[in-house]
Amino acid sequence: MEILQLAFMQRALLAAVLVGITAPAVGIYLVQRRQALMGDGIGHVAMTGVGLGFLLSTNPVWMAAAVSVAGAITMELIRAYGRTRGDIALALLFYGGMAGGVMLINLSPTGSNANLNSYLFGSLSTVSEEDVTAICVLAAFVILVTLGLRRQLFAVSQDEEFARVTGLPVRALNLLIAVTAAVTVTVAMRVVGLLLVSALMVVPVAAAQQLARSFRMTFTLAVLIGTGVTLAGTATSYYQDVPPGATIVLLAIAVFVVLTGLAAPLARRRARAAEPAPAAACDVAVAGAPGPADDDVRVGKP
Amino acid sequence: MSSEPARTEPVISVRSATASLGSRPVLRGVDLTVHGGEVVALLGANGSGKSTAVRSMIGQVPLTGGSITLFGTELKRFRDWSRVGYVPQRTTAASGVPATIREVVSSGRLSRTKLRWPSRADRAAVERAIGLVGLADRAKDSVSALSGGQHQRVLIARALAADPELLIMDEPMAGVDLASQEILASTLREQVAGGATVLLVLHELGPLEPLIDRAVVLRDGCVVHDGPPPRAVGQHALPGHDHVHPHAADEPLRTGLLT
Numbered sequence: 001m002e003i004l005q006l007a008f009m010q011r012a013l014l015a016a017v018l019v020g021i022t023a024p025a026v027g028i029y030l031v032q033r034r035q036a037l038m039g040d041g042i043g044h045v046a047m048t049g050v051g052l053g054f055l056l057s058t059n060p061v062w063m064a065a066a067v068s069v070a071g072a073i074t075m076e077l078i079r080a081y082g083r084t085r086g087d088i089a090l091a092l093l094f095y096g097g098m099a100g101g102v103m104l105i106n107l108s109p110t111g112s113n114a115n116l117n118s119y120l121f122g123s124l125s126t127v128s129e130e131d132v133t134a135i136c137v138l139a140a141f142v143i144l145v146t147l148g149l150r151r152q153l154f155a156v157s158q159d160e161e162f163a164r165v166t167g168l169p170v171r172a173l174n175l176l177i178a179v180t181a182a183v184t185v186t187v188a189m190r191v192v193g194l195l196l197v198s199a200l201m202v203v204p205v206a207a208a209q210q211l212a213r214s215f216r217m218t219f220t221l222a223v224l225i226g227t228g229v230t231l232a233g234t235a236t237s238y239y240q241d242v243p244p245g246a247t248i249v250l251l252a253i254a255v256f257v258v259l260t261g262l263a264a265p266l267a268r269r270r271a272r273a274a275e276p277a278p279a280a281a282c283d284v285a286v287a288g289a290p291g292p293a294d295d296d297v298r299v300g301k302p
Numbered sequence: 303m304s305s306e307p308a309r310t311e312p313v314i315s316v317r318s319a320t321a322s323l324g325s326r327p328v329l330r331g332v333d334l335t336v337h338g339g340e341v342v343a344l345l346g347a348n349g350s351g352k353s354t355a356v357r358s359m360i361g362q363v364p365l366t367g368g369s370i371t372l373f374g375t376e377l378k379r380f381r382d383w384s385r386v387g388y389v390p391q392r393t394t395a396a397s398g399v400p401a402t403i404r405e406v407v408s409s410g411r412l413s414r415t416k417l418r419w420p421s422r423a424d425r426a427a428v429e430r431a432i433g434l435v436g437l438a439d440r441a442k443d444s445v446s447a448l449s450g451g452q453h454q455r456v457l458i459a460r461a462l463a464a465d466p467e468l469l470i471m472d473e474p475m476a477g478v479d480l481a482s483q484e485i486l487a488s489t490l491r492e493q494v495a496g497g498a499t500v501l502l503v504l505h506e507l508g509p510l511e512p513l514i515d516r517a518v519v520l521r522d523g524c525v526v527h528d529g530p531p532p533r534a535v536g537q538h539a540l541p542g543h544d545h546v547h548p549h550a551a552d553e554p555l556r557t558g559l560l561t
Contacts, residue, residue: 155409166413167383213444
């Protein structure tokens with residue numbers, strides 16, 4: 001296959017696999033905490049990092065990592081000590097991050113909106129050797145945290161109050177989830193782009209949930225789906241000349257739709273296997289009770 | 303029991319505790335002692351401060367005054383959380399991602415394993431806890447497929463997974479079907495027979511009544527009764543139990559006293 005012989009495609013495919021693993025691996029904890037859109041917020045903040053990278057002529061990946069980690073920690077602190085206006089504070093952070101990115105990149109001598117575009121929507125063909133090194137290091141951190149501490153992170157995301165009463169360092173673990181999510185955003189930035197990062201954190205998890213009954217199964221399936229769609233999307237973008245980020249996200253959504261279609265009959269079969277189905281109708285007639293025909297709940301039905 | 307208070311060192315000791323939620327005082331000087339092996343019910347109407355009282359005992363609500371000790375250690379310095387099993391007031395054990403009964407109950411064991419890998423003994427303790435609440439055959443099922451009573455059983459198994467000496471339960475009988483209530487009562491009976499100390503927040507004594515040694519009744523953040531459980535003359539005949547509904551006429555009076 002010629003696709004594997006080209007150096008830039010090798011880099012692209014390696015980056016794609018790492019993103020396919022890490023994004024759902026972190027995303028599952030965010031979905032569990034019902035913070036599915038946190039990745040999107042971090043993506044906005046990371047733009048300031050990209051802008052800073054251009055302005056200071058350093059690697060934008062490392063700069064974006066630093067700024068999004070700071071942003072994620074701020075978001076977690078707002079959530080933990082959240083007063084009623086927490087959502088306004090978050091909005092300020094998101095839009096400030098985005099506007100800051102656009103401003104900084106235009107101030108920098110080397111940056112232009114075209115450069116910014118490649119970070120917003122991903123640009124696999126321009127992934128450099130240096131980027132790949134950064135992505136590998138960051139991805140290793142994410143995999144280590146999300147797998148190594150899965151029991152602790154599961155407990156904290158499942159029921160935070162209970163986790164505190166077990167004596168776990170809940171505040172530290174919450175911050176760790178936020179930092180890991182921020183790192184993942186920068187890993188995925190070059191592949192799917194900052195605006196579509198969150199999709200890859202959430203959609204594979206949502207798709208996996210349709211079939212899985214356990215956390216472990218959801219985790220495994222989500223990572224498999226994530227890796228599958230990033231590889232397929234990267235290859236498709238090479239052969240068909242379509243943008244990789246958009247291709248990957250649309251593929252993930254297609255997987256979600258197909259699995260949702262499969263899930264309904266499967267769930268019904270499982271329910272039947274789990275316990276004998278109760279009789280469809282009550283077998284004891286209550287004197288004077290209205291029959292189903294004159295039950296007013298059903299009036300609307302023909 | 304109160305007739306022999308010096309029998310053991312108190313497991314829970316609350317002295318003149320005051321706490322507020324926002325600017326509203328919820329506890330206004332609560333004294334409460336629970337001795338080893340006792341089963342104490344904390345009773346009271348909605349908004350009387352029962353939940354706040356137990357949540358302050360596990361460090362989830364900061365006190366504005368007074369003190370709390372657990373097993374003789376001041377709460378701030380208490381680290382031995384594996385001795386405490388906590389059942390929060392919840393209607394569900396599920397979250398945003400599917401999880402099995404075994405996975406949820408396993409997280410209760412973290413008070414012993416902390417950051418280390420679970421051993422064979424830890425896994426056995428989890429299975430034992432699931433068995434205690436009668437869900438052994440469903441350990442691999444998703445918690446989202448359970449009934450309300452089964453959810454509560456999962457939450458109790460999670461608290462039991464660490465083999466705690468003290469169980470603190472916040473309304474464990476709320477929304478629980480009759481079959482599950484009986485299983486919960488028998489689980490609790492076994493724990494008490496094994497020497498566990500239990501503090502329960504209850505809305506009414508119900509099927510747990512025979513187990514309870516002592517009842518503490520809260521009203522507007524103050525203890526108004528501490529002694530033998532009030533004999534039920536019908537479910538709502540508890541002292542201080544003026545069962546306040548959201549639409550009740552005396553609602554303004556209650557807040558008026560506090561502000």
